[in-house]
Amino acid sequence: MALIVMKFGGTSVGDVERIQNVAKRVKAEFDAGNQVAVVVSAMSGVTNQLVDYVTSIAPLYDTREYDVVVSSGEQVTSGLLALALQTLGVSARSWQGWQLPVNTDSAHGKARIVGIEGEKILERMARGEVAVVPGFQGVGADGRVTTLGRGGSDTSAVALAAALHADRCDIYTDVDGVYTTDPRIVSKARKLNKITFEEMLELASVGAKVLQTRSVEVAMKHGVRLQVRSSFSDEPGTLVVNEDEIVEQELISGIAYSRDEAKITLLGVADHPGIAAKIFGPLAEASINVDMIVQNVSEDGKSTDLTFTVTKADLTRAVETVKKHMAELGYRELKSDSNVAKVSVIGVGMRSHAGIAQRMFQALADKGINIQVISTSEIKVSVLIAEEYTELALRSLHTAYGLDAED
């Protein structure tokens, strides 16, 4: 017997029939003798509709009232799932964020969970009742409803699993696990049985949107065993675990990509201390996230070239912001390019193995793919390439690192 937290996303609870299917899955875990708490998202499309209402009434909205409006979607699903479980003969009740409570800070619209009081539902679960908890919502120190930001239901589930000391937290989604790379592009992509928290974090941060980044951070901090699996099949998914649980570690676990990058290059930037701060200060003030940054060694000791990337959505604002400070920055020319993609190889194995990055550069060179920018972390190497080479790069690297599935 185990204590399990199950989380179902918007697609999995998209209509009445799917909610009834979710109830059957929950009943199966319950009938197997487990204690079960379920975290649910809003029915797909509902949150977008509610956000539309808010922004069409108040483009610059009070986030406290935004939270009142958008948290209602999860409330509805939690009641409906409790009803669907009862119909199957499973004792169940819904617990709203303010009822448990799920305590958060008061950063409305993007609140962080500070603690969940699990005593009441633990007691009920021990007596055979399934707890249904709306994801994404909590209650702030001000006594008002808060939400965690988009995708926050994953974090709700992991935080609940931590509070209940759950044996497992299963995230049911519309994919059946974490893959070595995007299977829509690389037909030989393999589903991973296990992956480490660190790798999962890097994958999430480079655009493999299987789990919300914050949820992985919370799981890693509290040692919650996460499983990503499909709502629509019974196959086991991918376990996200501590590194020491993975006996035979692959060098590379996955290859991720993001087409959401744009590159800005400043030519002839004065090469003296403080220049980087002068450039990136205004961008930070404008809430523009800068991802990769490369500064070449200055040849003449007087001026240098600087390249950095932002998201495609921020490109126009980023260019405007930099141009506004042209005089003080003293650069000669600004070039921008949104026809780029970022490709990353990720693996905890690279900590102890040399030559990982070299294998990447060689594989890309063999295909004639030019590397524009390189950045590295302890377990990741990312390169910026021309966007049209994305698929070719993914397939080549997948083969080069020996990740291809056997036929």
Next chain:
Amino acid sequence: MALIVMKFGGTSVGDVERIQNVAKRVKAEFDAGNQVAVVVSAMSGVTNQLVDYVTSIAPLYDTREYDVVVSSGEQVTSGLLALALQTLGVSARSWQGWQLPVNTDSAHGKARIVGIEGEKILERMARGEVAVVPGFQGVGADGRVTTLGRGGSDTSAVALAAALHADRCDIYTDVDGVYTTDPRIVSKARKLNKITFEEMLELASVGAKVLQTRSVEVAMKHGVRLQVRSSFSDEPGTLVVNEDEIVEQELISGIAYSRDEAKITLLGVADHPGIAAKIFGPLAEASINVDMIVQNVSEDGKSTDLTFTVTKADLTRAVETVKKHMAELGYRELKSDSNVAKVSVIGVGMRSHAGIAQRMFQALADKGINIQVISTSEIKVSVLIAEEYTELALRSLHTAYGLDAED
């Protein structure tokens, strides 16, 4: 300066634009120097959608989870109206039922308000903040969300007005007041400037669906000055007040009708004590409301005829229920007729004036309309007639009681 509670129904907040219009109306009262609390319904159509979800998942639903689901509609509107007010520069915040709190009993799905704690919003209102309160919802002694039953937002508004000792409670709806009769049928119908609580109650109970019955009861009990007026025009509406506030009382205030009646006649019922209980007991057990009841004097002292009415929706079940008990009831024949309508004349003036009923019977006789059943209360006379005479009866009575508007 006054303290006003304004209530807007589902049609009045049916879309973003209408919510913005409501905000303008609220701002006008606020700018006139009043303290304002607003009670809102769900956007029209939303509650029906939510009820559909519930009943399609669980036809015999847990009313506690039903309340979790359906209360979300008003929650959304309250947040959106607060945002719309802020956009107009009016300080505003929403207060959910559990936040004030609006305390109710635990009869989920049809809860009754036992008290509203108004201190927090009174303090904020005194400082110039508008309080926006979702109607229809509260919190039970069990700490769970409750709802008051369909139309309950009127009652929320009146109960809030009572708790805040408001000077007035304005119910904004899609009609511009209470009329002497249905203006769609009688073109000479007049809008009433004032009507008594008692008359309003009788009007509501015979199908003039302007205000929820329960809201009028609460207003009468607490002496809340109610006004029914249109969301879509600036004309004054109808004040619902105590009898002593109406100086020149008309004999008859209004003429109401209901086509939602069906008649059942039992011929040859044994005429002995306890027979009525035997008939109406099983109907009550089946939750079938019986409205009018007439028993003729027995001619032979052995058997009599009994006629009663139920709603059209209950007719089939009522007939089945009675037939199931035919043996013990010992009647000879059962006749049913759904081709009937109930017409009622209502007025507190009839307490002190004789001949009111006689004038009704004469007016109907003059038009050759046969009266099938008669029932009376202190301030109401109702008759059952064939449905096709409804319009003719309304027009004739409207003229007979001198209610016609002058040209």
